[in-house]
Amino acid sequence: MDDKTIGNGSEEVRIGFFICHCGSNIAGTIDVEAVADYVRTLPNVVVSSDYKYTCSVAGQDMIVEDILKYKLNRVVVAACSPLLHEKTFRAATQRGGINPFFFHMVNIREHGSWVHQDRALATQKAMDMARGAIARVKFHKALEKRREPVRQSVLVVGGGIAGIHAALTMANAGKKVYLVEREPTIGGHMAMFDKTFPTLDCAACILTPKMSEVGSHPNIVLWSYSEVTEIKGYVGNYDVTVKRKPRYIKEDLCVGCLDCIDHCVFKTGNTDDEFNQNLSKRKPVYIPFAQAVPRLVAIDPAACTHLNGGKCEQSCATACDRQAIDFEQKETFEHIGVGAVIVATGFKPFDAHRKPLYGYGRFPDVYTALEVERLVCSSGPTGGDVVLKDGSKPKSVGIIHCVGSRDHQTNRWCSRVCCMYSLKLAHLLKEHTDAEIYNFYIDIRTPGKGYEEFYERLQEEGNHFIRGRVGDITDVPIIPEEEGRMIVRVEDSLAGFVRRIPVDMVVLATGLEPREDASEIRRRFNISCSSEGFFLERHPKLAPVSTTTDGVFLAGCCQGPKDIPDTVAQAGAAAAESLVLLDVGYVEMEPMTAFVTEKYCSGCKTCLPLCPFSAISRDEEKGVAVINPVLCKGCGTCVAACPSGAITQNLFEDRQIFAEIEELLVHA
Template sequence: MRRIGVFVCWCGSNIAGTVDVEKVREAVKDMPGVVHSVDYQYMCSEVGQNYLKDAIKEKNLDRIVVASCSPRMHEATFRKAAESAGLNPYLVEIANIREHCSWVHKDKEVGTEKAISLTKAAIAKATLNEELVSGTTQVEKRALVIGGGIAGIQTALDIADAGYLVDIVEQTPSIGGKMAQIDKTFPTLDCSACILTPKMVDAAAHPNITLYTYSEIESVNGFVGNFNVAIKKKPRYVDMDKCTGCGVCIEKCPSKKGKSEFEEGLATRTAIYTPFAQSVPKVPVIDKEQCLKFKTGKCGICSAVCGTKAVKFDQEEEIVNQTYGAIVLATGFDLIKLDNFGEFHNE
């Protein structure tokens, strides 16, 4: 049988003003495993902590429940107090009866009943708690930023400038995100591209940053400090090392009826294209669904006019496995599709 000590804090009037702390103490004192149940005005004070330490030693307590304020404030305080009394600090459980209870209720009877429920739940959890030992693990000093919009770019630059390696994974052929599609920025009405494109260039040129454009996350495993990530690089059908970005292939492409994603489908583009003029990297990608070579096998003009022979119709997707210490999600947003707006409006 566990030997659990329950300490209900008044927190001055913060808790006691809306919760009958004595009633809470009485309600839980006969629960299985509870051998000590008290209330005190300020458990986080030096006197309150000493009171807890003495009770652990005198009552031979092996679990502690403190019904008080948020564990964000004082969980570490009570853990240290318990540890100094010889109890494993992870056998301390906090019931938040201030932020989660007294501060959100005006009716004292309702607040008291909720405080009793929260404390009972903490006691039930405490009976299942086991001793833990804190440890350390080696952290991979490399970060992954998922999303190459303005937020992802700035995040990557900040981390890279601090001296760490960073990989940006962007599902579209170019970094830049939604900000690249905007003309002006609020509230100063500054030119969006004037702010964004220098950062795009900085990210591409930074020695600590690697760009994985036209790529997606295949899987994430591991834990904080050591995430094992598989990145799927979709085939661009253009060799990024050979391409010079001259744009001749785009000019000569006969398939010109594709919907431009950059223009949200309001304009057309060729089958081989770069999303916009300032794309980074400045390397085109072939839309396999639109390309005549893939559909009929009878085109290939882009390959014929390419002076560096960068067009590679046989290119396949590639999986890159990398380990990261931290992952930042900066995946942005999608615009609401208004194609069927009239139907929804009528309903």
């Protein structure tokens, strides 16, 4: 330790206590002056004061000045959550010349003033909490943060627009990027869209240049048809295992000529084409869409005759003059080391079957929005002709908003994009079919640049807007005009009565949901989910792309529903946060690791199997346990289990916690 740093633990303990008003956030419920007066009477407290905003520069300066003036060697601040401002006050403590770990924080806002109403009881609780901290901080020790180098590479999980943008940003900054995509091509949901709102520029036109840039970028390693199976390590030094599923094509030989597809024994498709939302068929050897990146075919093992043990002349293999087809291909595993991870695994559209009254799957001409995206797209299953299942053009179309969103029976949240994409589809359907378009909405939500103007434009184009949540869709007519059509039954809440609108086609504006395996992914990356299942950001406002695991960042709809501009902005932010981490070049590890005091260790091995990080080993010569501080993550599980009390966790030492417990329970 630096000789100039005071507070080596041997001299008299001199504590400074600072309590924050946080404007009226704390002082409105807690009598801060009374707490300060009370703490002043506690042993070892040299100075105790209150301040309007302790986290302000002036507030921090007050702490620094008081450290020098009163020769303090411990600092306790009672304010907001340590998860918010512990760093701020540790830094202030350090500026005063004390080791930052002689600081302790008391959370009297989130755990006090904001959750209690009774002023006397809240003040009492704050006094107790302050006393606990004062007792604990006496036993604090000077600690040093260990520095570890950061690997100059990043893993991007998911190759939708979020992953693509994040990968390109990192790669253009000169960092090595591994982009892992589960599907045979990158592009994600955006590649399936026809046009984008509100400008109506074609999704493929703006996306595919970025996709091919990813495919050819010297700094990007693109692994499609692959999945991350394991991730270990810590911020700056993650060890990742990627499973590469067999696509039965030698990637280095395939040039994407697609001859194999022409020569497949199936002359037409034999299996549902996922990319076209199962509205068309594809062959077992296929490329998802014309501009797929990487431009490599894949063979679907579920649909291929040969791979299912059937008899097949394997004409695809013989047609390939580069012998790129390899039916013996097995899955392989790649092991990489990265400094940061960007999770951009996207969303799942709401399954319209879960709203049975809307007739999806029962009436042939009820479509989901994503199906209609494919129908209106000129590269879609019908070449851009919007035709019903019987081949005729619809004369009237009903678009039902909020399907599976803002609904207590399914998902409570607003999916944010459905209003706008419904308006877009209304425009496109009118353009393609000249049908009457009815929008059934609860509220039209258009908060974005140019969005409200687009809504006005749609109104001017003569679309119908009916406010009301649709009750059901029926095919039982009561008047001749309804014969052979679907009837949308809705309570028009502006007109004030129930209406029946006969339509030929229904579009369900399905909402956005977390992917089915979101909780599996979350566990793999050690991040949290909010209650609806989207990945949880570290702070809803101030750390929107960070997670509780350092070095793991979020981008796009895996964090919550958002449109393309917001997704791209967030992906850029995630890349920027990763760049900060990589460019600083090192990480400071929190010093709250555990260590063994050899003379107390009996060598019983109780701790060895408890450590999930294999940080504990046994020194056979000395017969004692040894903890590797590099591997130790500081959970303290071994400390609690050691029967001899030989293990200590820095900052969470037994004597600190016992002191805290005992003082918390003495009523003032």
